[in-house]
Amino acid sequence: MAAYDAICFDLDRTLCEATQDPETVLASAFDRAGVDPFCTPDDLRDAIPALPTTGTAREFYEALFTEVVDRTVTDSGKGSAPGPGPGPDAAERLADSYLDIQDPTAVRFRPGAKAALERARELGHVGLITNGGRETQTQKLRALGIEDAFDVRVFTDPDAGIFPKPDAAPFEHALSALEATPETAIHVGDSLHADIGGANAMGLDSAWIDIDNRERTTQRGDRTTHAHRPTYELSSLETFETIL
Numbered sequence: 001m002a003a004y005d006a007i008c009f010d011l012d013r014t015l016c017e018a019t020q021d022p023e024t025v026l027a028s029a030f031d032r033a034g035v036d037p038f039c040t041p042d043d044l045r046d047a048i049p050a051l052p053t054t055g056t057a058r059e060f061y062e063a064l065f066t067e068v069v070d071r072t073v074t075d076s077g078k079g080s081a082p083g084p085g086p087g088p089d090a091a092e093r094l095a096d097s098y099l100d101i102q103d104p105t106a107v108r109f110r111p112g113a114k115a116a117l118e119r120a121r122e123l124g125h126v127g128l129i130t131n132g133g134r135e136t137q138t139q140k141l142r143a144l145g146i147e148d149a150f151d152v153r154v155f156t157d158p159d160a161g162i163f164p165k166p167d168a169a170p171f172e173h174a175l176s177a178l179e180a181t182p183e184t185a186i187h188v189g190d191s192l193h194a195d196i197g198g199a200n201a202m203g204l205d206s207a208w209i210d211i212d213n214r215e216r217t218t219q220r221g222d223r224t225t226h227a228h229r230p231t232y233e234l235s236s237l238e239t240f241e242t243i244l
Contacts, residue, residue, distance in 0.1 A: 013209070050067055
């Protein structure tokens with residue numbers, strides 16, 4: 001089995017998940033913003049890899065809804081979605097309403113995550129590398145009781161040159177703080193694009209938590225070979241021990 005001096009984890013959908021129902025949150029955001037529903041939570045998730053770098057949660061959600069609005073308008077022009085597209089200010093209103101409804105403290109551990117984190121701490125240095133701002137992500141860590149569980153925590157901070165994964169900066173920052181090399185470290189996450197792609201580019205081993213299989217599936221529902229291949233694939237962190 002592999003032996004690692006440092007184990008890094010993603011946060012959202014890797015160590016924790018929201019307890020708020022995503023469909024309910026999105027429906028409430030549409031209602032509060034006065035916008036007719038035009039997308040699903042899966043549509044939002046699929047749009048994330050295309051987003052530009054943002055510095056705040058508000059900027060992230062405005063960019064996210066702008067991307068989905070653009071896709072919806074494009075699809076409408078192709079005849080795949082009937083009726084007029086969202087209005088010009090829909091993304092701004094949806095970003096505001098979504099943030100008002102979403103509660104960062106409404107989180108729980110994903111299956112096996114608490115035990116996996118505890119086991120990693122027993123073995124050596126542990127890092128957190130998350131595509132989220134310090135304020136929002138710290139609220140989640142505090143709600144889970146793991147604010148001090150990491151030897152280093154790396155949040156997205158463009159002003160400090162820490163851009164979101166798969167950018168190399170967060171991985172470089174974590175490895176430097178942990179005094180580890182890519183050859184002796186592993187990164188664990190749920191996103192093939194951000195987590196596995198970023199780890200692979202740095203030369204780290206990687207473990208992909210295959211939550212819903214969406215990233216290996218095309219929009220037509222066909223299986224596809226993704227460009228980013230993890231060192232290990234896990235159905236959940238309940239099998240974390242098998243890669244150590």
